[in-house]
Amino acid sequence: MSLRKYESFFILDPDLPEDAHQSVGEKLRGVIESGGGTVVSYAPWGKKKLAYPVKKKSYGHYVLMEFASGPDLIAELERNMRLDERILKFITVKQDDEFHPEEAKExxxxxxxxxxxxxxxxxxxxxxxxxxxxxx
The missing domain is CATH 1.20.5 (Single alpha-helices involved in coiled-coils or other helix-helix interfaces)
Incomplete structure (x- = not known):
């Protein structure tokens, strides 16, 4: 199985405490790593105003996560995101068909x-x- 490079962008509930943000990140990392993938970067962008209300919220904590995995893992990752009530919205995009670990370090x-x-x-x-x- 060849690894592909993906990027997931998600918005967390703004009312969550900081430790809940970290637990969401750890949960998603666990899903990726248990499926044979690796997390390249996890970058919280902070609390920002949403363009329109989502689940009656005007603000959200934005997070960008880059990772490498097989294509079959994406459905499982998105299922976990969909079921987690702390995540308001998410999107996952394929960045590249091949993942080269040396690129992630530079x-x-x-x-x-x-x-x-x-x-x-x-x-x-x-x-x-x-x-x-x-x-x-």
């Missing part, structure tokens, strides 16, 4: 070149409106 070097690459684009974006003004 997020910092990938960030630095991206920031350097953005600087020239900003300068170019500043030049384009000047040309457009001259043409108009």
């Amino acid at each position: 997020p910092e070097p990938e960030t630095a070149p991206t920031q350097e690459a953005e600087a020239p684009e900003t300068e170019e974006a500043g030049e384009e409106p000047e040309e457009a003004e001259g043409q108009a």
Whole structure:
């Protein structure tokens, strides 16, 4: 069985205490690891306002979890999310057909070149409106 890379984004009930947030994360990690997968990252984004009320809640705790697993594990993970009343909404998306463990250990070097690459684009974006003004 080859592992694929997935990303799950879910929103937790805002009224939960902090230890309940951690227990949800531990439960989902347990489901993934018992199914032969590995959790690459678990990033709580904090409490944010929802775009529309969900289960009569206006706020929620956003969490992004990246993991690698086989495709058959997704149904079990989503079943657990659906049955857990602490999770208001969730979505799971396949990021890549193959998972390479060495990629998971190198997020910092990938960030630095991206920031350097953005600087020239900003300068170019500043030049384009000047040309457009001259043409108009």
